[in-house]
Amino acid sequence: MELFRLRRSHAAGLYWVLFHAALWALLAEGRGWALGIPLVLLASGLALWLDTAPVRLHLPALPGFVAFFTWHMLQGGWDVARRALHPRLPLAPAWRDYPLACGVPRVRLLLSALVGLLPGTLASEVEGDCLRVHVLDHEQPWQATVAELERHLARLLGAGAG
Numbered sequence: 133m134e135l136f137r138l139r140r141s142h143a144a145g146l147y148w149v150l151f152h153a154a155l156w157a158l159l160a161e162g163r164g165w166a167l168g169i170p171l172v173l174l175a176s177g178l179a180l181w182l183d184t185a186p187v188r189l190h191l192p193a194l195p196g197f198v199a200f201f202t203w204h205m206l207q208g209g210w211d212v213a214r215r216a217l218h219p220r221l222p223l224a225p226a227w228r229d230y231p232l233a234c235g236v237p238r239v240r241l242l243l244s245a246l247v248g249l250l251p252g253t254l255a256s257e258v259e260g261d262c263l264r265v266h267v268l269d270h271e272q273p274w275q276a277t278v279a280e281l282e283r284h285l286a287r288l289l290g291a292g293a294g
Contacts, residue, residue, distance in 0.1 A: 141180070152179075153172045190287060193287040212252075222269060228265050228274075230264075239282065242289070253278065
């Protein structure tokens with residue numbers, strides 16, 4: 133039994149090192165390993181210490197998520213650029229509550245992190261079953277886009293929800 137636990141902890145350690153190294157390589161464009169290696173080891177050690185379960189992606193959902201997210205991220209960038217160049221475009225900023233449909237903490241955390249890359253939205257906190265969102269124009273259909281992102285994340289992380 134002890135040998136099984138040791139093998140499992142080694143596998144988890146390898147998983148987290150590879151996961152964080154891939155994340156560093158992606159975000160740092162393959163550079164800065166003098167800083168990256170210690171941070172990868174620190175993040176991996178923290179994940180092991182916290183006994184964090186590995187992230188399991190439902191790979192058939194990945195293409196749909198990437199397509200949806202890329203399209204809406206580009207729309208968000210275009211919208212901000214357009215508003216910067218044409219300041220007379222209508223703005224109706226407001227704080228709104230978005231009722232969360234998925235109760236899985238990883239989905240909620242990732243949703244709150246990714247909402248800011250959608251057109252005209254920025255999440256501030258999750259309180260209870262609501263995500264607090266700042267929108268540039270509350271007249272726009274931002275709720276449908278956030279709901280679709282939540283469904284994509286739930287499918288990607290194997291949490292069901294649509």
